[in-house]
Amino acid sequence: MSKEDSKEGGFYVVEAVEISSESEPDDMDDLEELEDIKVDDEELNDLDKLIATTKKEEFIPKTTIQQKRPEAKAVERLEVVDDFIRNFLIKNQMNRSLEVFQQEWYELSQKGKLSTDSMGQVPDVYIQNEKLKEELKYIRSELDRTKILAENAKSTYDKLRKERDFHKMHHHRVQIEKKKLNQDIEKLKGLHQQYEQKYEELSQKYSHAMKEKMLLKLERDRLVAKNEALQKSLQNVEEKIQKEKEPELNDLPQIDQKKITQKKTTGLQKNTPFPAEDRPNPYAGQNMEPQNYRNAVQLKPFKGHLMAISSLDMHPKKSIVATASDDFTWKIWTLQGELIMSGEGHKDWVSGIDFHPKGSHLVTSSGDCTIKVWDFINASCTHTFKEHIQPVWGVQFNDTGEFVVSASMDHTCRVFDLGSGKSRHTFRGHVDSVNHVAFQPYSNIFASASADKTISLWDIKSGLCVQTFYGHLNSVNHATFSLKGDTIASCDADGIIKLWDVRMVKGRTQYDAGPHSANSVAIDKSGTQLIVGSDDGLIRLFNDTTQKMEHQLKGHEDAVLDVAFDYNSKMIVSCGADAYFRIWQ
DSSP states (O other): OOHHHHHHTOOOOOOOOOOOTTOOOSOOHHHHHHHTOOOOHHHHHOHHHHHHHHHHOOOSOSSOOOOOOOOOOOOOOOOBHHHHHHHHHHHTTOHHHHHHHHHHHHHHHHHTOOOSTTSOBOOHHHHHHHHHHHHHHHHHHHHHHHHHHHHHHHHHHHHHHHHHHHHHHHHHHHHHHHHHHHHHHHHHHHHHHHHHHHHHHHHHHHHHHHHHHHHHHHHHHHHHHHHHHHHHHHHHHHHHHHHHHHHHHTTSOOOOHHHHHHHHHHHHHSOOOOOOTTOOOTTTTOOOOOOOOTTOOEEEEEEOOSSOEEEEEEOSSSSEEEEEETTSEEEEEETTSOEEEEEEOOSSOEEEEEEOTTSSEEEEEETTSOEEEEETTTTEEEEEEOOOSSOEEEEEEOTTSSEEEEEETTSEEEEEETTTTEEEEEEEOOSSOEEEEEEOTTSSEEEEEETTSEEEEEETTTOOEEEEEEOOSSOEEEEEEOTTSSEEEEEETTSEEEEEETTTTEEEEEEEOOSSOEEEEEEOTTSSEEEEEETTSEEEEEETTTTEEEEEEEOOSSOEEEEEEETTTTEEEEEETTSEEEEEO
16 A cells, blocks of 8 residues: 555555365466476385386476466555444444354345345545544644643743842842942941041050050059158157057057958958848839830930940939940940949940949950959959950849859859959859850849850859740840849840740840841830830830830930930930940930
8 A cells, every 4th residue: 555545544454265175277378387396106006106106207207387476566446334333433442342243144144135235335525524633633733742842832931021120129229238338338438437546546545544654653653652652751769669558458458460461452352142032122012103215205315435335324323324345345324314433444345334322333345255343432343253264244233232143155154252362163054155144133043144045043042944945046145134133034136025934934025126126125114114215226116015116216326236215314224335325214
């Protein structure tokens, strides 16, 4: 069958030919040649003779003439009705119907009731229709596939168009940011020139101050020499008076001065007993009215230090504020901005500061790993503790003023006894830097806020961890108690502020001041309002009664590092990395 015939889709029939014993071949030449061979009957019975005779008489010619066979041809014929029905049933997989049809067709054919000659054949028009249906079906399948490809192409085009729009918008945003960065660079260049001028001015002031310091040192040396001379003359006068009184004192018993010195030394080294645990809190039963800070405004900023002011604390009895700075100094100010006293002695930045409950001393912590206790009435440093091996972030007195607790980068807290001048306990349990500590009012319990995202309560008497609060998802920068001691307020580096119920040991309220880090938190006297200082230079006021943010204080040009309520003047005091401390009323 040729390819053209296959394309036309014609039907072909293979006819069955019956061969019977009565049929004769058309060409009888070969049979006539066989009849010419004469063989006796005896030779037919003897097999050997028959074989010999056959070999002698070569009656078959060696060279035979090969007749050309006719070439096979495929004749296209119209399809018979019964073959059409069979093909239809096979095509549609109707096997049972096909078996029934063939069985009944065969029975009728055998009985002679069915005449195959008069059946006829399937018309060409019907066959052509079938061919057209097949082509239509194929074209429709191609159409569906083409539609699917078109849909895919359309979705790809939409996706590419969206990506083009996104990249175009992103490019526009990058251009805006680039323009903004260029403006910031120009602004920083201007600020750099201003800072250079200020630096030159400060250098000149520093040189003048050093000259004055040298002159004062010379004057001091002169006065010291004069004082020593006066003391020597006074000692000579006392010796003369003593010699005159010696006859009168010979009869008195001798006093061993060494024993007195040893007793004094022994008395100084004795550890101070820890305060009683059941001492009452005078604020526990009081319900104080909250102050209205919603309309607070800045009175005046004060340039307190040359570098960032990292911490501040309010005097317990007067409207006085103490500030600690990265310029290695601490200072005491009035709220009108008047400098009362300045202290130097640390060899690195001063990180924390706290007043003694009586207001006569203060304690500072520093990046030089030391803690110093200052008697600012006598203008002297009374204690220096060097037990920490890494920078100390914060310190605080207990309510009796006899003990100081510290927080350090070495993952520990320590309690120092001011009476014996020793470290009484080391509190280990945090797995990262301890950023802040705060005593519970009128209690032996203090809280530590750590970079390991936890807040722990410790007992200074037993040296054990009482409780740990979990809930922050980033470093806890600050924690403080309310005056009643029943609430802890804490803030972390994500700007989240949490209020904890100490009695129920669970979180009570949460506020979000993010995304900038919250550095400090303070609670007012009523325990219902709290202020938070953040890295974005804002101070936020939250009301725990309404659980909403009520006010924002704007004024700092850099991060706010510490905030506090002044209970005496009903003001808010804040300090920041811009080297200013500000008063809000």
